[in-house]
Amino acid sequence: MIKVLFFGQLKDQVQTGSIEVAQSVEDVANLKKTLVLYHPQWSEYLSADSTLVAVNQTIGNENTLLTDGDEVAFFPPVTGG
Amino acid sequence: MIKVLFFGQLKDQVQTGSIEVAQSVEDVANLKKTLVLYHPQWSEYLSADSTLVAVNQTIGNENTLLTDGDEVAFFPPVTGG
Amino acid sequence: MSDVIAVQTEDFDHSALYNALRQDSLSNGAIVTFSGLVRDFNQGLAVGDLFLEHYPAMTQISLQQIVAQARARWGLGKIILIHRVGHLAQGDQIVFVGVTSMHRKAAFEGAQFIMDYLKTEAPFWKKESTELGDKWVQANVSDTTARQRWTGDE
Amino acid sequence: MSDVIAVQTEDFDHSALYNALRQDSLSNGAIVTFSGLVRDFNQGLAVGDLFLEHYPAMTQISLQQIVAQARARWGLGKIILIHRVGHLAQGDQIVFVGVTSMHRKAAFEGAQFIMDYLKTEAPFWKKESTELGDKWVQANVSDTTARQRWTGDE
Numbered sequence: 001m002i003k004v005l006f007f008g009q010l011k012d013q014v015q016t017g018s019i020e021v022a023q024s025v026e027d028v029a030n031l032k033k034t035l036v037l038y039h040p041q042w043s044e045y046l047s048a049d050s051t052l053v054a055v056n057q058t059i060g061n062e063n064t065l066l067t068d069g070d071e072v073a074f075f076p077p078v079t080g081g
Numbered sequence: 082m083i084k085v086l087f088f089g090q091l092k093d094q095v096q097t098g099s100i101e102v103a104q105s106v107e108d109v110a111n112l113k114k115t116l117v118l119y120h121p122q123w124s125e126y127l128s129a130d131s132t133l134v135a136v137n138q139t140i141g142n143e144n145t146l147l148t149d150g151d152e153v154a155f156f157p158p159v160t161g162g
Numbered sequence: 163m164s165d166v167i168a169v170q171t172e173d174f175d176h177s178a179l180y181n182a183l184r185q186d187s188l189s190n191g192a193i194v195t196f197s198g199l200v201r202d203f204n205q206g207l208a209v210g211d212l213f214l215e216h217y218p219a220m221t222q223i224s225l226q227q228i229v230a231q232a233r234a235r236w237g238l239g240k241i242i243l244i245h246r247v248g249h250l251a252q253g254d255q256i257v258f259v260g261v262t263s264m265h266r267k268a269a270f271e272g273a274q275f276i277m278d279y280l281k282t283e284a285p286f287w288k289k290e291s292t293e294l295g296d297k298w299v300q301a302n303v304s305d306t307t308a309r310q311r312w313t314g315d316e
Numbered sequence: 317m318s319d320v321i322a323v324q325t326e327d328f329d330h331s332a333l334y335n336a337l338r339q340d341s342l343s344n345g346a347i348v349t350f351s352g353l354v355r356d357f358n359q360g361l362a363v364g365d366l367f368l369e370h371y372p373a374m375t376q377i378s379l380q381q382i383v384a385q386a387r388a389r390w391g392l393g394k395i396i397l398i399h400r401v402g403h404l405a406q407g408d409q410i411v412f413v414g415v416t417s418m419h420r421k422a423a424f425e426g427a428q429f430i431m432d433y434l435k436t437e438a439p440f441w442k443k444e445s446t447e448l449g450d451k452w453v454q455a456n457v458s459d460t461t462a463r464q465r466w467t468g469d470e
Binding site: 189193202267277 | 330331334338342343344345346347348349350351352353354355356357406407418419420421423424427428431458462
């Protein structure tokens with residue numbers, strides 16, 4: 001099981017803050033494909049160049065490998081400070 | 082009359098804080114020559130590359146022209162802050 | 163000499179933070195502080211209140227990494243980094259960075275580095291109440307440019 | 317919005333100065349402060365007290381010129397610049413620069429510019445009581461280098 005979180009404007013766009021993906025996914029790219037399979041309308045948000053990903057609270061990328069129990073967060077560019 | 086001031090380490094070296102030069106001097110270079118004429122031991126301090134000059138409270142150089150009533154200050158590199 | 167890194171809803175006391183930096187060490191004669199406040203205008207719109215969201219599990223880790231990078235790069239004494247979250251009003255303090263060093267250049271650069279990285283890496287997002295309604299703040303290209311000056315890929 | 321430029325023997329209240337910067341303008345969301353303190357070591361020698369001499373007739377003019385140059389170069393809100401003279405002890409505050417701006421980069425650079433110019437142009441001289449007796453502080457080459465980065469003749 002992978003826990004998926006959304007933050008900032010992306011949370012409004014996908015209209016949820018978190019979901020769980022039960023099936024096994026190899027990497028972040030694979031997770032995105034799986035999410036879009038169930039939520040086709042998320043495609044444009046998840047595939048946007050500006051969308052960032054963190055795996056277990058550390059910035060990752062499309063190729064970051066995933067294992068059961070990982071926490072994956074998707075979010076737009078940060079705007080703190 | 083030109084009022085001449087000395088600050089910082091230079092004041093210790095020439096052993097005075099201020100003197101007055103009564104005779105007419107054309108520029109800073111000329112003033113230095115006049116001072117060294119009366120105080121030969123000041124030569125090395127006044128001619129040092131690091132010695133700065135201000136004419137009427139603004140940084141000048143050897144060629145800055147002088148007129149009666151000017152205030153000229155000689156000092157080493159500043160070390161405030 | 164322990165660094166202070168905090169994410170909090172409460173305001174911070176700039177004076178107490180400065181005193182903590184100052185009392186830290188006699189060898190560090192240079193102290194630089196940066197404070198970011200809620201402005202009345204941003205990206206061309208009049209701004210009212212602000213809501214600062216973050217990713218709690220990641221925020222502390224991210225700030226620690228940024229502070230550790232600054233410490234590895236410059237000779238720094240004490241570092242204090244505080245970022246507020248939640249609802250903030252015009253004029254409120256949002257973020258504080260304070261750095262001490264033996265050298266003024268290191269203190270200035272260390273504080274600026276921390277802010278440049280925080281602005282591009284730390285998981286905070288601002289939502290503003292503007293005259294046209296609530297609006298997520300969009301990231302500035304200038305923040306990415308600012309960060310790139312530290313990595314040489316400008 | 318009036319700048320504050322002062323040369324004084326008394327200590328300054330960092331907290332009051334920060335509040336003055338903060339209350340200045342809602343549009344200037346970035347505040348950078350620099351403070352310089354008397355260190356316990358300088359140029360390899362343990363330092364006790366410090367005596368700061370200056371050229372009173374020139375000091376104010378010099379500081380005003382430096383502040384005016386910073387203002388001409390960056391979009392700055394309020395600028396506060398305070399320099400102490402006379403006898404100072406270890407840990408005492410010597411100098412304060414505070415700058416507000418709409419943009420953090422301008423605030424950082426404006427404050428750093430003022431310090432770099434003050435260190436090379438403002439007529440102050442430090443005499444230190446060291447373990448080897450009283451000693452005039454010698455100028456650092458690094459201060460000249462620091463200033464040159466603003467004129468491009470590095």
